Amino acid sequence: MYLDSISISNFRNYKYFTKTFSPQINIIKGTNASGKTNLLDSIYILLNSHSFIKKNYMNKYNESIIKGTIKKEITYNITVTLGKNKKSQINSKTHTLKDFKLIFPSVIFSIKDFFNFNEKKYILSLIDKFSFIENPNIIENIINTLKQLKLKHILFEKKDFNTIKIINKNITTNMQTIQRKRNSSIQAINSYLQNQNIIPKKIQIQYKPLSFDEKIANLEIQTKHNIFTPYKDSIEILLDENNIFSYSSLGEKKMILFSLIMSLVEHYNNLNKAPIILIDDLEGDISNTNLQKMIEKIILLNNQVFITTLENINIKNANVIALSGGI
Numbered sequence: 001m002y003l004d005s006i007s008i009s010n011f012r013n014y015k016y017f018t019k020t021f022s023p024q025i026n027i028i029k030g031t032n033a034s035g036k037t038n039l040l041d042s043i044y045i046l047l048n049s050h051s052f053i054k055k056n057y058m059n060k061y062n063e064s065i066i067k068g069t070i071k072k073e074i075t076y077n078i079t080v081t082l083g084k085n086k087k088s089q090i091n092s093k094t095h096t097l098k099d100f101k102l103i104f105p106s107v108i109f110s111i112k113d114f115f116n117f118n119e120k121k122y123i124l125s126l127i128d129k130f131s132f133i134e135n136p137n138i139i140e141n142i143i144n145t146l147k148q149l150k151l152k153h154i155l156f157e158k159k160d161f162n163t164i165k166i167i168n169k170n171i172t173t174n175m176q177t178i179q180r181k182r183n184s185s186i187q188a189i190n191s192y193l194q195n196q197n198i199i200p201k202k203i204q205i206q207y208k209p210l211s212f213d214e215k216i217a218n219l220e221i222q223t224k225h226n227i228f229t230p231y232k233d234s235i236e237i238l239l240d241e242n243n244i245f246s247y248s249s250l251g252e253k254k255m256i257l258f259s260l261i262m263s264l265v266e267h268y269n270n271l272n273k274a275p276i277i278l279i280d281d282l283e284g285d286i287s288n289t290n291l292q293k294m295i296e297k298i299i300l301l302n303n304q305v306f307i308t309t310l311e312n313i314n315i316k317n318a319n320v321i322a323l324s325g326g327i
């Protein structure tokens with residue numbers, strides 16, 4: 001699967017822009033503020049039906065239109081309209097966010113992800129993404145749990161303890177499914193990480209699902225707050241037995257996140273769901289030797305790749321998209 005072409009109208013710094021891409025490596029080059037991240041985000045929006053930057057990312061235009069053609073076994077024409085009349089269509093039919101993610105799998109590595117990397121929620125979401133491609137219903141399990149948690153929050157105020165008990169049962173069932181999927185995904189990720197050949201140290205994820213008991217139930221009622229939620233499980237990333245968020249250097253953490261993302265890519269590839277890979281600013285905080293290691297890993301893949309760079313990345317035979325403007 002690859003994105004063959006894109007056309008962008010009235011989107012952020014783009015009045016109109018159109019381009020045809022290589023099915024392999026595409027390098028988006030330009031100075032600061034030339035529109036590299038915005039172009040990458042428009043590709044992300046086309047594949048996911050939402051932005052990777054921010055939901056409420058301001059837009060000076062009332063309506064933006066992003067169109068693209070994806071070649072798979074068949075050709076897909078996608079149109080995403082942003083603004084008041086938001087619309088996401090595949091071959092002129094409206095589709096959900098879940099449909100987009102299933103039909104056009106993609107994987108992103110960006111500064112924003114790196115900033116979020118030390119949050120439990122980000123790591124658990126990455127693991128859920130790993131489960132999603134095999135078990136798309138994990139989305140419903142999470143959505144259902146979040147809905148029930150919202151309802152429970154109201155019931156704490158009303159002191160409706162009987163209904164809370166029933167809801168707790170539903171939440172526990174959903175959470176057990178999520179946690180089971182997480183457990184098996186983490187086992188798979190750990191074995192991918194053992195063979196990653198990017199960092200000469202042992203990376204390992206350690207996961208301890210939270211289980212619901214009488215103590216938590218009482219504490220929730222006392223504090224009127226949900227404690228048993230999808231993002232309270234204990235999760236740690238260890239590098240040679242040390243927690244990376246206490247011990248690792250900046251570049252080291254970036255390499256670890258890259259290894260995790262590459263595990264995700266390998267997993268999707270093994271399931272014949274080769275994702276399009278989007279990388280925003282690969283080189284920041286990375287030494288030249290490590291950058292070369294990352295590039296070597298990327299070159300070995302058959303996936304379509306988009307990499308934004310200021311000027312430091314040169315890959316033989318890659319398609320270069322040079323953006324002008326900026327500061």
Ligand SMILES: Nc1ncnc2c1ncn2[C@@H]1O[C@H](COP(=O)(O)OP(=O)(O)OP(=O)(O)O)[C@@H](O)[C@H]1O
Pocket residue numbers: 011012013014030031032033034035036037038039057058059060061310326
């Ligand atoms: N909604 C918007 N409308 C118009 N312009 C916008 C909007 N949002 C962002 N911009 C501008 O678009 C320009 C390009 O931003 P972008 O983040 O794509 O740059 P970049 O090439 O990735 O830069 P850097 O090298 O600093 O990462 C910036 O000047 C930014 O302020």
Ligand SMILES: [Mg+2]
Pocket residue numbers: 036037038280281308
């Ligand atoms: Mg950028």
